[in-house]
Amino acid sequence: MRKQAAMCVYYYRAYDEFGEEKKGVVDAPDERSADRRLRRTGLKPFFICNYAVAKHAAHESKLGRRRRHRLLRRILI
Numbered sequence: 001m002r003k004q005a006a007m008c009v010y011y012y013r014a015y016d017e018f019g020e021e022k023k024g025v026v027d028a029p030d031e032r033s034a035d036r037r038l039r040r041t042g043l044k045p046f047f048i049c050n051y052a053v054a055k056h057a058a059h060e061s062k063l064g065r066r067r068r069h070r071l072l073r074r075i076l077i
Contacts, residue, residue, distance in 0.1 A: 009051040010034040014043035025051055 007027045012034065014022050022043060028034035031048050038045045 011047075011049050011051045011054040012038060012043075012045050013047040014038055014045040016044075017042055 007029055009025050009027055010031060011025050012023070016022055026034050026037055028037055031050075034048050035045055038048075
């Protein structure tokens with residue numbers, strides 16, 4: 001009996017056949033499988049990242065902006 005790999009959610013950014021940028025998430029066991037799945041649907045991915053990592057990075061970025069803004073406000077006052 002073959003053991004199945006755990007599925008992860010990957011965030012992607014890709015171009016469709018018209019050159020329009022598309023964003024979304026896809027379930028796959030790894031990044032390579034996610035890339036293959038997107039290419040089979042006609043998309044050309046240029047960025048694939050684990051969704052949990054992307055979400056954490058976006059949250060950290062927002063926190064950093066808030067901290068910088070507070071610091072700048074303190075300096076200006």
